[in-house]
Amino acid sequence: MTEQREDQADAFFHALADRTRRDIMRRVLAGEHSVSALAAKYDMSFAAVQKHVAVLERAGLLTKRRSGREQLVSGDVEAVRSVASMLTELEQIWRGRIARIDELIAADLNLEEPCPSPTSGTTSTP
Amino acid sequence: MTEQREDQADAFFHALADRTRRDIMRRVLAGEHSVSALAAKYDMSFAAVQKHVAVLERAGLLTKRRSGREQLVSGDVEAVRSVASMLTELEQIWRGRIARIDELIAADLNLEEPCPSPTSGTTSTP
DNA sequence: GCAACATGCAACCGATTGGTTGTATGTTGG
């Protein structure tokens, strides 16, 4: 069950781990672009850009819509949000760590309280 | 200037694009672990886990602290947050697209308004 | 001091990545 989610996380982060693909995401989140319009923006072959688009599409970060002989590409902001939420989950784990540390500090205070006074001697030897 | 930021994004997303490394991040965000303690958790060699830790460290997602003969690893929640903020920036671009669409809709309404009535005939032929 | 542990690093290997070129398939305007 959680296996699919890890597969999806692999695909998400891998897709975003390339600056050309991140730049494509910026453009297609701002508005629809055909694949060739995107390809014209980069100093590489059409096929290379098309493969980048395919990687992003397989990861679910963008969708394509046919319009005549063109394929219009559009970014999926929900997918971007779900990547962000994965990072928020990581942050929540960290919050748990801090909470545990706070508990320890509180426990320390509880241990100090029963003592008559922090500086009063417990050494009862005369 | 923005070049370094893209390099950092490359390192961040690449580091997180592996489930073992994401799992390591969960553990070290929850609390400090030695490298060998981490290695014991996975069905792979110590060297493999050590390389994963090195990738995460180079990306700035975790830090190491020497304690005797052990190296204690701790997750950096600030780095995790900065990855999340990169995704938020993407989402903001999308918001701009929606705002532009809303403007167009508003402009359309403005064009309709001057008409006496949507259904009233502009065809004045009797 | 030394045996055992914890770590780092290099060399190697198969799989994958990011790029190329070439070719096939639709789609459209004139």
Add this chain to the structure above:
DNA sequence: CCAACATACAACCAATCGGTTGCATGTTGC
């Protein structure tokens, strides 16, 4: 109809990745 365009896909290549093993170094307990 057909030439030009938009896309898809396969084959290939150098580089990188994720893993291994082996070895060197540092640290500790006794």
